[in-house]
Amino acid sequence: MAALETSPGPNLRSRSAALGGVVPPIWLLLVAGAAGLLVGSLRSSVFAQLTVQGLALGAVYGSLALALVLVYRATRVVNFAQGELAMATTYVAWQLIQWGLSYWEAFFATLAIAFVLGTVLEVVLVRPVQHRSVIAAVIVTVGLFILVDGIVNWIWGAEFKFMPSPFGTKIYHVGGVSIARLYPGMLAVVAISVVLVWALFRFTKLGLGMRAAAFRPAESALVGVRVDWMLAIGWGLATVLGAVAGLMAEPSQLLLEPTLMQPILVYAFAAAVLGGLDSPGGAVVGGLVIGVSLNLIVQYVPSITSELQAPFAFAVLVAVLLLKPSGLFGHREVRRV
Amino acid sequence: MTALLELEDVEARYGPVHALHGISLSVEEGSVVAVLGPNGAGKTTTLRSVSGTVRRSGRIAFAGRPIDRLGPDGVARLGVAHVPEGRGTFSELTVWENLRLGAYTRRGSIDPELERVFSYFPWLSERRKQQAGTLSGGEQQTLALARAFVHRPRLLLLDEPSLGLAPVLVAELFRIVRELNEREGLTVLVVEQNAHLALQAADAGYVLEAGQVALSGTSDELRADDSVRRSYLGY
Amino acid sequence: MRRRLPAIASLLAVAGLLSALPFLLSAYNVSLAAQVGIFFIAVLGLNILTGYTGQISIGHGAFMAIGGYTTAVMSQDHHTNLVVTMLMAFAICFVLGLILGLPALRLSGVYLALATFALAVSVPQLPLKWSKFLGGRDGVQTSKTVSHVWLYGAAWTASAILFALAWLILRGRVGRAFRAVRDSEIAAVASGIELPVYKTLAFGISAAYAGVAGSLFVLATNGFAAPDEFGIVLSLQLLVGAAVAGLGSLWGVLAGAAFVGLLPAVSSSVPLIGSNHGRDVVFGAAVILVMLLLPGGFAGLLARLRRFAGA
Numbered sequence: 001m002a003a004l005e006t007s008p009g010p011n012l013r014s015r016s017a018a019l020g021g022v023v024p025p026i027w028l029l030l031v032a033g034a035a036g037l038l039v040g041s042l043r044s045s046v047f048a049q050l051t052v053q054g055l056a057l058g059a060v061y062g063s064l065a066l067a068l069v070l071v072y073r074a075t076r077v078v079n080f081a082q083g084e085l086a087m088a089t090t091y092v093a094w095q096l097i098q099w100g101l102s103y104w105e106a107f108f109a110t111l112a113i114a115f116v117l118g119t120v121l122e123v124v125l126v127r128p129v130q131h132r133s134v135i136a137a138v139i140v141t142v143g144l145f146i147l148v149d150g151i152v153n154w155i156w157g158a159e160f161k162f163m164p165s166p167f168g169t170k171i172y173h174v175g176g177v178s179i180a181r182l183y184p185g186m187l188a189v190v191a192i193s194v195v196l197v198w199a200l201f202r203f204t205k206l207g208l209g210m211r212a213a214a215f216r217p218a219e220s221a222l223v224g225v226r227v228d229w230m231l232a233i234g235w236g237l238a239t240v241l242g243a244v245a246g247l248m249a250e251p252s253q254l255l256l257e258p259t260l261m262q263p264i265l266v267y268a269f270a271a272a273v274l275g276g277l278d279s280p281g282g283a284v285v286g287g288l289v290i291g292v293s294l295n296l297i298v299q300y301v302p303s304i305t306s307e308l309q310a311p312f313a314f315a316v317l318v319a320v321l322l323l324k325p326s327g328l329f330g331h332r333e334v335r336r337v
Numbered sequence: 338m339t340a341l342l343e344l345e346d347v348e349a350r351y352g353p354v355h356a357l358h359g360i361s362l363s364v365e366e367g368s369v370v371a372v373l374g375p376n377g378a379g380k381t382t383t384l385r386s387v388s389g390t391v392r393r394s395g396r397i398a399f400a401g402r403p404i405d406r407l408g409p410d411g412v413a414r415l416g417v418a419h420v421p422e423g424r425g426t427f428s429e430l431t432v433w434e435n436l437r438l439g440a441y442t443r444r445g446s447i448d449p450e451l452e453r454v455f456s457y458f459p460w461l462s463e464r465r466k467q468q469a470g471t472l473s474g475g476e477q478q479t480l481a482l483a484r485a486f487v488h489r490p491r492l493l494l495l496d497e498p499s500l501g502l503a504p505v506l507v508a509e510l511f512r513i514v515r516e517l518n519e520r521e522g523l524t525v526l527v528v529e530q531n532a533h534l535a536l537q538a539a540d541a542g543y544v545l546e547a548g549q550v551a552l553s554g555t556s557d558e559l560r561a562d563d564s565v566r567r568s569y570l571g572y
Numbered sequence: 573m574r575r576r577l578p579a580i581a582s583l584l585a586v587a588g589l590l591s592a593l594p595f596l597l598s599a600y601n602v603s604l605a606a607q608v609g610i611f612f613i614a615v616l617g618l619n620i621l622t623g624y625t626g627q628i629s630i631g632h633g634a635f636m637a638i639g640g641y642t643t644a645v646m647s648q649d650h651h652t653n654l655v656v657t658m659l660m661a662f663a664i665c666f667v668l669g670l671i672l673g674l675p676a677l678r679l680s681g682v683y684l685a686l687a688t689f690a691l692a693v694s695v696p697q698l699p700l701k702w703s704k705f706l707g708g709r710d711g712v713q714t715s716k717t718v719s720h721v722w723l724y725g726a727a728w729t730a731s732a733i734l735f736a737l738a739w740l741i742l743r744g745r746v747g748r749a750f751r752a753v754r755d756s757e758i759a760a761v762a763s764g765i766e767l768p769v770y771k772t773l774a775f776g777i778s779a780a781y782a783g784v785a786g787s788l789f790v791l792a793t794n795g796f797a798a799p800d801e802f803g804i805v806l807s808l809q810l811l812v813g814a815a816v817a818g819l820g821s822l823w824g825v826l827a828g829a830a831f832v833g834l835l836p837a838v839s840s841s842v843p844l845i846g847s848n849h850g851r852d853v854v855f856g857a858a859v860i861l862v863m864l865l866l867p868g869g870f871a872g873l874l875a876r877l878r879r880f881a882g883a
Contacts, residue, residue, distance in 0.1 A: 078682045080689075128864050134681045135628050139815045140863050142630070142808050147856025154850055205441070212427055212438055219425040222388060223488070224413030224442035266693060269686055277682070311697050314690035321683050322675055 026328050030285070037292065045177040050295045056183035058291020059190035063245035064261070064268035065275065065283035066194060067238040072277050074214045074234035075122070075130050077137045081144035083265030085121075085239055086246035087258060088148050089114045091156055093247055094163050094256055103166045107247060111240050118239025119232040126235065127228070152258050165251035186248045193244045194284060197237060201280075210234055263310055267294070270313040273320050276330020286328070290316070341366040341524050342387065342492055347395035347405075349379075349386045356382040358548040359395070364492070369518050369525045371535035371556070373569055374545035380528040381422055383545070384494045387526070388412050388419040400491065414442045418490035422497050424481040428470025432461060432480060435469050439484030450487045457513070458483055475506040482510070486517065493517075495527040499534065507531065511538040532569035536560055544569070586826075590728050594721050603720040603792065608833035609727030610788045613734055615813035615832070616825045617781020620738060622814050624747065625774040626754030627676065631688030632782045633807030634695035635665045637797075639783030640790035641699065641706060644797035647714035654716065654791065658730070661783040669779025673772035692807035696799040711798030718791050727788050734781060741777070750774055782810070812859050818871025827870035831858075 041048035064086060071079045079085075089110050096106035125144065129136045167185035171178050201207035212220040213230035221227050249264055250256050271290045275282025290313060298306050320327060340363035349357040357379045364370045372380045385391040387399075389409045397405040404412055413419075418439070427435050436454065440447040455462040458479055464472075469480060478498055485493055495514065499507040515538045517523045529535035536542060536556040544552040544565060552565065559565050594602050618632050639661035646652040646660060672691070679687055699706035706712065718726075741747055749770045752760040761767060790797045809832045817828030835858060836851045866873055 072682075078685065125860065125864070132867060134685065135622065135811075135815060136863055136867065138628065138630070138682075138685050139812060140860055142812065143856050143859030143863065145856070146805070146808065146852055146859065150850070150852025150854075150856055154853055205437070208430075208434055208437060209441060212430065215429045216425075216427055218390070219421070219427060220438070221390065221409035222413060222419045222421060222425055223438050223484070224410045225438070226410050269689070273683075273686060305701075307697060307700050311694035314694050317690050318675070318687050321679055321687050325679070325683055 030289075033289070041177075046299070047296075048177040049179065050299055051292060052177075052179050052183050054292035054295035055288060056186040056291070057295065058271075058288035059187050059284075060245050060249045060287070061264060061267040061271050061291050062284040062287020063190045063194065063241050063248070064264055065271035065287045066197075066280055067241040067245070068268055068272045069275070069277060069280050069283040070234055070238040070241070072272075073280075074210070074231045074238075075126055077126060077130065077141065078277075079144075079238075080138065080141040080265075081148055082238070082242050083261035083268065084145050084148040084152075085114075085117070086242035086249075086264075087261040088152050089117070089239070089243035090163075090246035090250055090256060090260065091152055093243075094161055095156075097163065103164060107166070110243055110247065114239045114243035115236040118236035121239070122232040122235035123228075126231075149258060156258075158258055160255040160257050163250055163256050167251065182251055186251070189248055190244060193241060197241065198280070200237075206233075266310045267291070267313050270317040270320075272327075273317045274327055276327025278331060279327060279329040282327055282329035340364055341400055342526065343396070343398045344383070344386070345396040345398075347383075347386050347393055347397060349382050349391050349393040351382075351391065356391075356548055357386065357393070360386075360545070360548070360550055362543050362550060362553065364524060364526050365541075366491075366524050367518070367522055368540040369515065369527065369538055371532075371539035371542040372526065372528045372545060373530075373532045373535060373542055373559075373565075374551070375568075376530075377547075378545040379548040380545055381496055382548075384419060384421075384496050384526065384528055387494060388417060390419075410442075413488070416489070416491040417494065418485035418488045418492070419494040420481045420485050420496060420498070422500065424477050426469050426472075426477045426481060428468070430469055431466050432469055432472070433465035435480055435484055436461070436465075436487050439487040440489075443489065447487060450489055454483045454486055457486075474501050475503070475510075478502060478506075478510060479513075482513065482517075486521075486523075491524060493523055493525045495525060495529075497528055497530060499529060499531050507534060511535075514538055532565070533571075536570075587732070594724055599720055602724050604834065604837055606720060606724040606727045606788075607792060607837075608829050609724065609731050610785050610792060611809075611813055611833040612731045612825060612829035613727070613788070614782050614785035614810050615817060615828050616731075616734060616738055617778040617785070618810050618814045619817055619825055619828075620742070620750070620781070621774045621778035622811070623817070624742060624754060625750040625771065627771060627774060628681070628685050628811075629688040629775075629778070630685055630804075630807050630811055631691035631695075632778065632810050633802055633804065634691045635669065635779040635782035636786030636789055636806060636810075637696050637799075637802035638668060639665050639786030640797045640802065641712065641786075642783070643787040643790050644712040644714050644795065645706070647716065647795070648712050651715050654714070654718065654787075655726070658726075658784050658787040661787040662780045665783025665786075666776045666780035669776035670772050672779070673775025674768075676775060677768055677771055689804070689807075692804050696802045699799050707798070711796055711801075713797075714790070714795030717795045723788065723792055726791075730784055730788065734784065738781075746770070746773070816859075816862050816866075816869050818869025818873070823874060824869055824871030831862075831870075 037051050041051050064082060067082050067086075068079060071077060071082065092113055093106045093110040096109055097103060101109065121144070125140050126137070129140050165182060167182045170181040172181060201211060209220070209225045210230045210233060213225050213227040214234065217227045220230075245264070246261055249260060267290050268287070271286035272283045274289065275284070275286030294309050294313065297304050297312065298309060304312055342364040344360055344362050347357055347360045348355065360379070360383055372383060374380050382391055386393040387397060387404075389404070389407050389412045393405060395405065396403065399412070399415055399417060402415070404415065409419075427438060430438070436451065437447075440450060461480065461483055469477065472480060498510055498514075502510070511534050514525060514527070518525055527535060527539065536559055539556045541555045542553065542559050543550050544559070552559065552562065554562070560570070593605055597605065614632065614636060618629065621627050621629055642661040642664055643654065643657040646657045647654060676684060676687065699711075700708055742750070749760070749765050752763065752765055753767060753770055757767060789801070793801060813828040813832040815828070816831045818824035836855050862869070868875065
């Protein structure tokens, strides 16, 4: 046996070599940023409020970004309809509440519906086009965008609908800063969902199978993993995360209408690219960064008004694509000729 | 006595290209069988036909059951472990996760198998958190074997285990395969370019040429055969 | 020459039909036909980029916006002749397309799709920011409006000219270079084709076409250019048109333009569907079905039919 125990140093070619010397600077930047936020919050209550709100919104963006990343990792498709699906599932929740369910009953029922919807979509729409060109996959999700948008408008109309917030209107007062219960509530719900999904991937056999199927479908099949089921479940989970994003986005707007998720999709794209399209952790971090940055910048930089949030987020996206396409935490090299 | 694995008139193709033109072979339970032949003869394709990772037709039976319609996951669930060319390592995952994946189709605890595997390869236990892609070639090959073993298969399909390994390592590898066969009763079908080592470890063999079986027999018979000696053993 | 006969004959037939249409159709249908012509130009340009050169873009609505605003602003502020503004739109968008094509050199696949998506969403927001020059939310109005017949004539004349131009470009060295880039960038480089030149050129040309289409588009909406007219859906429609056309075929472009230009209008008049939103449902479903069932688009269908006919 001894002859096969070669290579004395197991970590000579360790993983961080792939990231090069970039890892320390990124973590330093993030820590520095967090410290800055803390200091600012202590000094100004407006700053603190904006930060908390930014984090809560950022959590929503991160949740949708995470959905995008899950889908991309599993099926190498960018789902342009992810936001509209999130919006549609939010309408489903609204309808369930209209039919008499309590908020949280509707919430969980919606998550279940979202899961089924996601798996069905993967089987019906994505499987046929997955291995064809990028353009085909993009157009199918674009068509889905238009279709879902149309269906929602058709069934429920474009007028605003009122949906009760599960967090009530209570406002906490912490050291001179007023924080609506809404924001920690949003953060908590998203955080719990993300952690649960993470735990699923990290600690369960199913999660391992899903990761294996996403990375190496051929080898996974050989060990008995049902790759097609894994991809479908991946889409199901992604749609659930999108539903969480939609359900948590709504209370912050108070009113439900069909364009709810359109700007958020923009921010989610920026967050996903910033974090790295194949990095789930990056998507969440990216979301938080974008959420807080947008909130602070709109307040403190006069020339960037709130209409320019979307273009600003996209400027970030394009900058990342040009400077470091694999994002802050991603691994894959964008093919260059 | 029915053999554990039986192929009868199996054809296989990659798109329009036919790689196997009617292969028949059988593998007795508890034996080690080698598949030899030049490049392009269809050796890898033969293994792929068994594990269901190529389009094939003809009769394939495992422990009496026909498996020619099953996909790879179905075949794996029946107790066939296929270690492909290139080892099939999940480079992005850790050593431990690779092992865990090996036993994917098994229900319940796999601790006894893990213990056995760690007793054969203690270093696997020490390095279980290491990312599999950072292992050396020999270590990955061992990991692949260990992964297959955790599956507790009845049949192990081994494709070109010696590829890219130093001769010393290859000899060791075949020794382990032989040991697994004798101690654990593992049936092995191994495709190998290194005919010498393969025939040493095997009880019987098939020589493939251009998608068909050219020769077959026990390893002694094959070693004594003139054409085999000249073409594959070099003397 | 003999082989070309069917193609020339069909061209003449189409030209004849197009000339006759204004006299045969109602005003509403003439403006619909004009709209198909506008989409024809834009989809033709996009097809050069996506179908022939293999670069995806979900952002050409932005170039339509730029072209449209060029026409509106020049007409409103300087009373420039409308046709002249269309030429200006062509030139400005060509240059901008070249410039914007430069960063696109480094991207491909989904990354390029995302970046062009960014373009499509961001550019229409700019008039809101620079409302002094560009009219803000209220938009910009041309000094003259045009009749639907004029629009029809302009749209299809421009289509004919630009179609001929595209045909000339694509049959020559440039076209071959484009196709080489699409089929294998590595092989293209190995054959000495300078990727940056041809990729940016494709961007420029497609942007110029979209610019002209944008000018006509503004004229079609009563000479009114506003941010809401150029939302992301426009870019999506262009890409869908190019895909339905079948990437890499000039003839399919007509089918693609008709699909995008007519289907929404036609489906909203079907009683069952009725509203605007019903039409979106039909359109979305149709797009998905076409992509799933007709992978090669209309051009693929044509090719299959030709093979079937044993040509």
